[in-house]
Amino acid sequence: MATRRGFIAGLLAAGGVPALSWADAGTPAFLAAAMEANGAYALFGLKEDGTLAFRLPLPDRGHAAAAHPTRPEVAFFARRPGQYALVLDCVTGAVLRELEAPTGQHFYGHGAFFQDGELLATTENIVETGQGVVGLWSRSEGYRRIGSFSSGGVGPHELIRLSEDRLAIANGGIRTHPGSGRAKLNLETMRPNLTLMNASGHILGQVEPDRALHRNSLRHIAALPDGAVACAFQWQGDVYETPALLAIVRDGVLQFADHDALLWTEMQGYAGSIAIGRSGPILTGPRGGVLARFDQAQRPIATERRPDVCGIAARAGQVLVTDGLGHVFRAGHGELEHLEAHPVAWDNHVVALT
Template sequence: MVDAFAGRRQFLAGLLATGFMPKPSWADAGSPSFLAAAAKPDGSYVLCGISADLQVRFALPLPDRGHAAAAHPTRPEAVAFARRPGTFAIVIDCAQGIERAVLSAPAGRHFYGHGAFSADGSLLFTTENNYEAGEGRIGVWDTRQGYKRVDEWASGGVGPHDIKRLPGTERLVVANGGIDTHPDSGRTKLNIATMQPSLTYIENGRVVQDVALGEAWRKNSIRHLAVASDGSVAFGMQWQGGDVAPALVGVHHPVKGLRILDAPSDDVRRMQGYVGSVAFSNDGARIAVTSPRGGVMQVYDTKASRFSHNIAEPDVCGVAAMGHGFAMSSGQGSIKHIDDRTPYTTRHTNLQWDNHLVPVVDASV
């Protein structure tokens, strides 16, 4: 936990006093592999760093419930986002355990709980709702100026939730869920009859590709994203229609196009219309999606474009690639490494893990 790094911080302070200070890296924060928000038994909230052996390396306080985070690519810094419709995001120095900045959504905006950095970490991009206009926005924040807001772009749709940067590029992909909400109505969905989910690709503030699902899929809200090294984008959906969703998982490639992944209706039903997180395996051959409502993680074969198998886990939501398999976390406190269909490592904590496991990739090493 945080106190375990007191000695490390004292050591760094000593180096600073001598005038020699190495550039801090994620190793100075305990070399976490993942970030995750959680609730403690006393009802307070924290952002945690989780190591490759699934140990909690730090737990830093948050003012309210968190959703996801963004890990800076070159220094041990994280931006923790409030659960939507939140209006704050906290910039945390994870090595020193201190707050560096607070991002506040401009008037008439709220965050959707996700963000992504540019390749060099100089810019942060946040998904936002212009709720009076019912339009999605991407906030642009300059990290070199203390996370000063310097621009905002149209997301190309309504209700932008997740955002990722395609590997090796500065192109962003945005999950426009298509659902209009307003703080005056809480989390009430205001436009189900007319919603239009989409994926948009944005570069230098301009939408360069817009991918709609089509009329038959119009009530499948695109919520969460994962990207593979070849530029493929996996997306998990949340069904807003009646009966059983036709499917809940898809893949898009900017050149190869759109594929909806096939699954037996009983397995789709088991997800209860809700994908909470999605991840590619490290080799890109599989996609894992989770449903806390259904208490299940499902794995899809990307080559066959279809469902492979279920892994039951109560209140599971967070998922990320790990080794040959996946790491997953649950609201009941467990963190597991799943290799194929077998739990390889399991840790039990007294924390209630929130929705996402965010990979930490240190580009400075």
């Protein structure tokens, strides 16, 4: 079986002429990773109609990706606790750079480009202390690591760009250690938070759930048009409790969605991803097989059942949804519109190209 380093060396040798834009990669609108029928992994470019723009082989299962805003380059992150990320040329398939977490740290599966694509920010963990870190990588210097700063909490997961010099970080509050696999080591004392930062790592704002909800781990986030941040949670407490899994942070205040015991019970305490539709936030719940739509006031307005539905992303008014059975949907105002079915098992996340 090929090793990861051998796989990467082969792609590096493939080389190719650098591409200029996403048009050279088939003009994809979204990116998503998947496991193919033969057990191999690949990254796919998806067009707005759910058809494929490109396919790139991957050495292992990943988690999420960060797409450069103009160049057909993507940073693809290993599933936590991961030691590497790959920067891929989506035209040639070449590996432009393998990013390795510093000694004693690991990646947490997410990242984002900001400052017009010049900088890549990655969420990371310091193994011995459990403190979260945001790593900074310079694209113009061949994705050289140029620094890092605290994420403002423990267990940073998704990180998004709010503007060219502002980031939002979902600190899940859960401490992990590579030696313990994916075990959660501090559920009794965990403290999730949303941290807003500038490009220098200065904290601009920070909010966390009330103490009674300290086991509601903040995992995924999405920016609203007015600059607020919608938050998706994964409950780590008693399975018989049904806290809301959606909140919005606006003007420094965290406000949870209305309590809907039936909905949160159906989602089994687990929101897999989040996007912003025309009416408001949309949550996916793969464990319960639920897609839930909310209005701007976070009131539930519609739910749909779809086994293993998880991937979701919004772009230019279109919301694309994927499930673990290979299906691709469009989430409009009505029921999910089926677009395509591919012979793959889509992974957890879809990334929109902006």
